Amino acid sequence: CLAYRLLLPKQAQPGVSRASQGRRQLLSRASVAALSVGAGAGTLGLVRGYLTNYTSYDGTKTYSRNNITSPITPNNEHYVVTQNVVDPAPNTDLWRLEVTGLVNTPGTYTYAEVQKLPSTSRAITLECIANGTGDHLLSTAIWQGVTLRTLLEHHGGPQAGARYAAFYSVDGYNVSLPLDELLALDALLAWRMNGAELPQRHGFPMRVLAPGHYGEENPKWLTRVELTDHFVGGLYSDQGWYNGPLHTISRIDRPRGHVPFGQAIEVGGIAFAGNRGIQKVEVSADKGLTWHQATLQPPLSQDSWVLWTWQWSPALPGAYQLTCRATDGTGETQTSHMQGTVPKGATGYHVVNTQVG
Amino acid sequence: CLAYRLLLPKQAQPGVSRASQGRRQLLSRASVAALSVGAGAGTLGLVRGYLTNYTSYDGTKTYSRNNITSPITPNNEHYVVTQNVVDPAPNTDLWRLEVTGLVNTPGTYTYAEVQKLPSTSRAITLECIANGTGDHLLSTAIWQGVTLRTLLEHHGGPQAGARYAAFYSVDGYNVSLPLDELLALDALLAWRMNGAELPQRHGFPMRVLAPGHYGEENPKWLTRVELTDHFVGGLYSDQGWYNGPLHTISRIDRPRGHVPFGQAIEVGGIAFAGNRGIQKVEVSADKGLTWHQATLQPPLSQDSWVLWTWQWSPALPGAYQLTCRATDGTGETQTSHMQGTVPKGATGYHVVNTQVG
Missing domain, CATH: 3.90.420.10 (Oxidoreductase, molybdopterin-binding domain)
Structure with missing residues (x-):
């Protein structure tokens, strides 16, 4: 505490x-x-x-x-x-x-x-x-x-x-x-x-x-x-806590842990940029080398998070790192700069480790 | 159509x-x-x-x-x-x-x-x-x-x-x-x-x-x-369509299809009785011989469906039939009488087939 x-x-x-x-x-x-x-x-x-x-x-x-x-x-x-x-x-x-x-x-x-x-x-x-x-x-x-x-x-x-x-x-x-x-x-x-x-x-x-x-x-x-x-x-x-507009974030909710090889894997999560809305969410399975555009669900309002999914078919079994990033309604992509919560609110990409096969 | x-x-x-x-x-x-x-x-x-x-x-x-x-x-x-x-x-x-x-x-x-x-x-x-x-x-x-x-x-x-x-x-x-x-x-x-x-x-x-x-x-x-x-x-x-109070119903949403043996299986679904509310949901894995009480989530209002779950640990692998039944807020349990939708609204228990192991 x-x-x-x-x-x-x-x-x-x-x-x-x-x-x-x-x-x-x-x-x-x-x-x-x-x-x-x-x-x-x-x-x-x-x-x-x-x-x-x-x-x-x-x-x-x-x-x-x-x-x-x-x-x-x-x-x-x-x-x-x-x-x-x-x-x-x-x-x-x-x-x-x-x-x-x-x-x-x-x-x-x-x-x-x-x-x-x-x-x-x-x-x-x-x-x-x-x-x-x-x-x-x-x-x-x-x-x-x-x-x-x-x-x-x-x-x-x-x-x-x-x-x-x-x-x-x-x-x-x-x-x-x-x-x-x-x-x-x-x-x-x-x-x-x-x-x-x-x-x-x-x-x-x-x-x-x-x-x-x-x-x-x-x-x-x-x-x-x-x-x-x-x-x-x-x-x-x-x-001294930051009180400006909140930062654009995105989160990977699934998959978690070990996933079988040879079938499409649904990657999914949320993105949020306060009242700026979300224009785009991208996912990378190769540590940011290539990015794939996720499908967005229509948000319930301009002030609501956006749910997203991406169908992933890895070519080989192995250990992967999944990363996501969101672009807000103004066209600005969230920063990769890692920053803790105190005192300005967290920034940086969310990374999830997954074992396929 | x-x-x-x-x-x-x-x-x-x-x-x-x-x-x-x-x-x-x-x-x-x-x-x-x-x-x-x-x-x-x-x-x-x-x-x-x-x-x-x-x-x-x-x-x-x-x-x-x-x-x-x-x-x-x-x-x-x-x-x-x-x-x-x-x-x-x-x-x-x-x-x-x-x-x-x-x-x-x-x-x-x-x-x-x-x-x-x-x-x-x-x-x-x-x-x-x-x-x-x-x-x-x-x-x-x-x-x-x-x-x-x-x-x-x-x-x-x-x-x-x-x-x-x-x-x-x-x-x-x-x-x-x-x-x-x-x-x-x-x-x-x-x-x-x-x-x-x-x-x-x-x-x-x-x-x-x-x-x-x-x-x-x-x-x-x-x-x-x-x-x-x-x-x-x-x-x-x-x-000539029936227009009385709606019938009490319950539905099994999961599991679906084949489930591995040896781990607890979450059985879950919804129940609904209009504005009468839901008091109890029971699940049977042996065609109604024994019934197990499900855990209910608090509904969002008296007029809302109720989400329920039951943790099932089958003793043996095999083919099972899961059945559920709900009891409304007045204490009346839904009827097992099977009735189609025309013209009085459907009744009867929902049955789901599941292969365990």
């Missing part, structure tokens, strides 16, 4: 004093940890100890059944990563969604009122920034909710000068993203996941989906949307 | 004259067939010929990849059955949803107005009444739309005396179902399917989901909801 998020020194953000950042973070973390260790100023040392030992980016991963990845991941198999020792379980009698800051007519909603907002649904793939090459900290669900654009229209739209949206969660977690970008990628505030009520560990009663951004910028347990004229910071970005 | 729907004599419905039924059906069919063969009274004989030869319950089936059925079927793999030679492709500039009849404040909606209705999403499995035992004319999707209950509330609710809801489609198709039952099963009028705009062949711009009823009572291309004090009839029910 690695405490990735505490590995990095905090970085100051323009316009925000380090002192106020530190205080806010500590208070917000304390309010969560207090659930399990008791509240009060005297316990802060203990709280810090708890967080260092028990919070991490290690998440519950999603493995595909029989090495076939399903276009949609069922809720109980969707990967989970959390910053909390104990996740919040908001009481919907008390919970409110607040829309505030540089918006023309601020307001709040009860959970019942949220259900009456015009909503839409979309398949969106989430990937954790700690998802290593070929790893399984990513999943796809169909999220139903109100788009940020529609919500803001209900409040008379942003005021002149609104440049960022800051999202605040019940557990004190916060994220700040450029408003223009959120509107362009049609960010969603969702209360249903794969046709069911949002599960507690996925952010009940409401969460943010910011397609094209790593999971950490898709906060759960949302309680406040605030339009601001400056970058407010966020738990992970404050610590 | 079998024209099942024309195999049966039409049956008179109480309160509706046979003459008016016949005329309505013929006109509605003609209006569709006219798309491909030209309109006019003189072409009716030709139209009938077309329908007899080219319309049927044969549909596009959904097979599971690698014998693993996915909890959710992607839109392009969802089974399709249609009554039409050419399916309608409504123009949303002209299309309207009309809410009329015994409702307190009738009204209409444009496609843009429909999007603004409060909506919900739910996994619902659809099964064609022509789905044979162990067959693949059933699929599951997440449907987003307004519930009939919420829609009627927007119109001041039903008037005293409203006992049925009749659904009319762009292609002249119609269905009539008891209002109480539709409200109890929380029928949905949907405009999104698995997070995407409803595809044309699945009823764009709007379709009905009546959980627990065979696909034919879940009309596509909806354009009018009318509350009535009597049963209005419907294209298939008028012809």
